[in-house]
Amino acid sequence: MWQGVFPAVSTKFKSDDSLDFGEMARCYRLQMEAGVDGLIACGSLGEGPMLSHDERLDVLRTCQEAAAGKPALLTVAEASTRQACLLAERAARAGADGIMVVPSTIYHSNPKETVATLRAIAAAADLPVMIYSNRVAYRVDVTVEMLEELADDARFVAVKESSDDIRRSTDIINRLGTRYDLFTGVDNLAFEALAVGAVGWVAGLVLAFPKETVAIYQLMRAGRNAEALAIYRWFRPLLDLDVSTYLVQNIKLAEALAVGSNERVRAPRMPLEGAVRERAERVIRAAIETRPVLPDLQ
Template structure:
């Protein structure tokens, strides 16, 4: 399985009543496909998977697979607070027709590195028809996918890559240096994407691609063609809006960015609160500047 190009970490749009809006989801998918993205990652943190019921997760997976078909790579998030719960999520994801999964450490349990190896091994033992992309996002899980975990699975044919969302360029450098032949590196830290690609990332699992996919695809095309100056110029234009997202209320800002792009993504589910009028005005200013 190739981890390549721009893979939006999909939002989950909600209607005015708070239900999943599948038509808006389909419209957002088509908008991003038209921009030239390479695939999608539903049910990640940007998609508020933690706030969805199991039935809502199944229906989101169904909509994404139906709309996208064979037009892009699909990698589904399947996460939870313990191994039992994650196995249940993986099972329903496989039943929905997905075989590439993005799996982070269980949150709240705080497993050791040895226990984390056991967690991933249990998933791989239970399901022989899946590819796993490790997901390092310690700010949300409080557990790092450390190098001992990478070492444990470096020769496993179905552990194909890692989404690195620690924000550490040094981690990207070390992964690229140590495991260039074993793991495909995917950028999960939007504001340092240029640096990640310089150090060997082949893809970018990107929340902001929900609301300005044209610029992000343009960056990738320029970088891939060897136009590093052009790619850097695109990132320079995008940096203020990405920095705003990274400052806080990331999901709310991605959803508001979708609204500014013409889609009604709705509010994030509680406990997250909507942006204030002042926060909207400040974000709109940097968003509009990124479109010029």
């Protein structure tokens, strides 16, 4: 159902901490102009847990306008199943093309609880669902066995695989074939995941470097792996910024330097400073200075 590059877009704020819809629209249009295939609002990178439900739906609407008919998904990541279902219902009423679901963000649910939560949220939305499996960040692992159990519900159409174990991608395909659209959710494993069969990439550094991200994906799909690998090797130091406690600040700094956006984040986060900022800025500026010439993708 879904494939391609789906940016996990960042949420933009004004100096008074209100949502900056104009800047979001500008940045999201840059993604669409580069050829991305859909947008995902209010995930980890989009600071979803720091936003009210109303704010999240407002960000979704901005994504829908920018996506111009391509899929616009809302992330559902709540501490309680009840709140997750309420947000999922509202996403459906707002016309979301689907939802990406984090099973449990505070309580580390067991497999039975995780499956029950995913089923409840899918039923509440009655929309296509991308399951977000990230045992590293959220300590809830949606295993291959659990995906097999959930396969009887056609609303579960995709999985964002973020276990940080590239073998998991092959395990999913070996067990379930093409039952799920397999997306990689780890920027610095994207080439590897696409090489073993992933059909999509939920990307972060794409926000600052959209054309390079799209080029890697399209080259891989065309079997031009060596050309994709050359770009990926240049990209890797940047992509490592996505795998960090400070991924939001890192990527917003990259957006500020590469596309002229800003670094504003919602508290308790604060913009990077000191040695951490200096290191990230060195990586970003070096990448900008050595940006590769992209091949013809026609």
